[in-house]
Amino acid sequence: MAYSDKVIDHYEHPRNVGALDKDDHAVGTGLVGAPACGDVMKLQIKVSAEGIIEDAKFKTFGCGSAIASSSLVTEWVKGKTLDEAASIKNTDIAHELALPPVKIHCSVLAEDAIKAAIADYKKKSG
Amino acid sequence: MNAPAAAQIVSCWSCKGPVATRALFCSVCGAVQGPGTIDHFTRLGIAPSFDLDLDALQRQYFGFQKRLHPDRFASKSSKEKALSQAQATSLNEAYEALKDPLKRAAYLLNHLGHPVDLTACGTINDRELLMEQMEKREALAEATSPDQIAKLAMEAESEVIACQCHISAAINASHLEEAGHLTIRLKYLAKLAEEARAKKTRALRLP
Numbered sequence: 001m002a003y004s005d006k007v008i009d010h011y012e013h014p015r016n017v018g019a020l021d022k023d024d025h026a027v028g029t030g031l032v033g034a035p036a037c038g039d040v041m042k043l044q045i046k047v048s049a050e051g052i053i054e055d056a057k058f059k060t061f062g063c064g065s066a067i068a069s070s071s072l073v074t075e076w077v078k079g080k081t082l083d084e085a086a087s088i089k090n091t092d093i094a095h096e097l098a099l100p101p102v103k104i105h106c107s108v109l110a111e112d113a114i115k116a117a118i119a120d121y122k123k124k125s126g
Numbered sequence: 127m128n129a130p131a132a133a134q135i136v137s138c139w140s141c142k143g144p145v146a147t148r149a150l151f152c153s154v155c156g157a158v159q160g161p162g163t164i165d166h167f168t169r170l171g172i173a174p175s176f177d178l179d180l181d182a183l184q185r186q187y188f189g190f191q192k193r194l195h196p197d198r199f200a201s202k203s204s205k206e207k208a209l210s211q212a213q214a215t216s217l218n219e220a221y222e223a224l225k226d227p228l229k230r231a232a233y234l235l236n237h238l239g240h241p242v243d244l245t246a247c248g249t250i251n252d253r254e255l256l257m258e259q260m261e262k263r264e265a266l267a268e269a270t271s272p273d274q275i276a277k278l279a280m281e282a283e284s285e286v287i288a289c290q291c292h293i294s295a296a297i298n299a300s301h302l303e304e305a306g307h308l309t310i311r312l313k314y315l316a317k318l319a320e321e322a323r324a325k326k327t328r329a330l331r332l333p
Contacts, residue, residue, distance in 0.1 A: 031256045032249045035310045038317025040259050061263040061321075105249075112249045 003064055004098035010068035015075050018057040020044040028121025030113040034105050039066045043113035045077060045085070047121055053077045053085055058113075065103040069093050069110035082118050136162070150193060150213055158199070158210045165237055166220035176234055176297045180225065187221040228316055231293050231309040240302035242309045250310065259314045266322055272329040279322035286315045 003011070020027045022044070030043045039062030046055040056074035060067045072093060077085040093099075093107035134147045143154035147162040148169060167174040170186045194214045199207045223229045232242045250256070262282075269275045289312045296305035 031253060031260065032251055033256045033259070033314070034249050035244055035313050036248075038314050040256050040263065040314070042260055059260070059264075061260070061267075109249050112251075116251060 003068075006072075006097050007064055007068040007099070010071040010097070011064040014058075014067055014071040016057050016071065017059060019059060020046050020055065020057050025124055026121075028117040028119070028124065030116030030118075030120060032109055032112045032116055034062070034066070034109045036105050037062055037066065039063065039106070039109060041066060041070050041109050041113045043070055043073065043110070043117050045114075045117045045121060047082065047125075051081055053080050053082070062109075063103070063106065065097070065099055065106035066109055068097050069099075069106045070113060072096060073110045073114050077114060082121070085114055086118050088114060134164075150190060158194075158202075158206050158213065160209050161213050161216035166223050166233060167237070169216060169220045170224065172224075174234060174237060176227075176231060176294045178224065178230065183221070183224060187217060190217050227290050227293075228309070228312050231290075231297075231305065231312065234297065235302060235306055235309060238297075238302060240306055242306045244309070244313055252307070252310070255307075255311055255314065259318065262318055263321070266318070266325060269325075272326070275322065275326050275329050279319070279326045282315065282319035282322045286312065286319050289315050 019042075020029075022029045024046070026047050028045050028047065031040070033040045039060070041058065041060040041062065043058045044056065045053045048054045056077050058070040058074050060070045073088065076088060088111060090104070090107040090111040093110050094104055097107070099107055135144045136147055137143070138145045138152035138155060138157060138159065140157035141152060141155035143152060145152045145154070145159055147164050148171065149159055151158055161169075165174070170183065170190070172178065172183060172186060191214060194210045194217070196207075196210070199210045202210075223233050228244070232244050235242045262278075266275070266278050269278055289308060293305055293308045293312060296302070296308055
């Protein structure tokens with residue numbers, strides 16, 4: 001199966017790999033997995049006092065599509081409000097990266113990861 | 127759970143005589159039968175269980191495949207050729223699904239009415255499992271010396287074995303919910319072991 005150029009670009013030059021301090025009150029952490037591949041994805045956001053996502057980091061152990069999906073999402077959410085970030089759909093990710101049908105679950109994983117990170121942030125900030 | 131499924135009787139397509147759904151051949155006229163819709167355990171003639179005797183499984187499989195060898199159907203009708211091929215394909219699927227512990231666990235749980243889907247798009251948020259796996263994958267990614275990598279690979283392999291024992295115990299105790307969680311855990315452990323093996327091979331290749 002051939003990966004699209006965008007997937008390869010994100011895979012070879014992943015954006016925003018790393019970690020934020022999970023104990024920081026401004027940081028929300030999402031941790032999700034896709035049993036189909038045995039993938040695990042951690043996505044973190046740092047939210048400003050105005051409710052804007054000012055930083056995002058990820059760490060993903062999985063295939064090229066899973067890494068590209070999480071890399072793309074961290075790029076997309078920066079500068080967005082929580083509601084805007086929560087409205088990202090897996091279909092947008094799959095479309096942008098031209099993911100083949102067998103890799104759609106990688107985009108689902110990224111969508112669920114950002115939702116989980118937002119939920120974690122909201123829970124922490126009460 | 128260990129009793130073989132009751133034989134179901136259908137009519138032979140050729141002589142209309144009674145034939146068991148799991149039978150390869152009609153006992154009346156000897157015509158090869160189509161694969162029919164039966165579970166993998168019944169197809170291979172073994173009792174449904176996670177703790178399979180893999181030698182017995184392999185004997186059953188090769189025994190059946192031998193009787194379906196294309197050479198035996200060279201002079202038969204095209205219908206019989208097609209049916210024997212369909213049987214061979216179904217036996218293959220059954221054997222592939224049962225010989226691998228992970229696939230077997232998922233198949234058996236589905237068979238017992240507790241579906242575990244390892245192929246769907248679904249995601250999980252089992253925090254404990256994911257955090258543990260994240261840490262182990264990180265440790266493996268950061269390991270540089272061949273000794274370190276070999277140690278992690280060995281640990282991963284023994285965790286796979288331990289998890290299989292836990293699945294066996296859970297299924298035998300009819301704790302299917304737990305067996306389902308353990309099956310997903312096994313998927314992750316198998317992935318970790320696979321990555322560790324691959325990294326070990328690469329490390330050994332270095333001068």
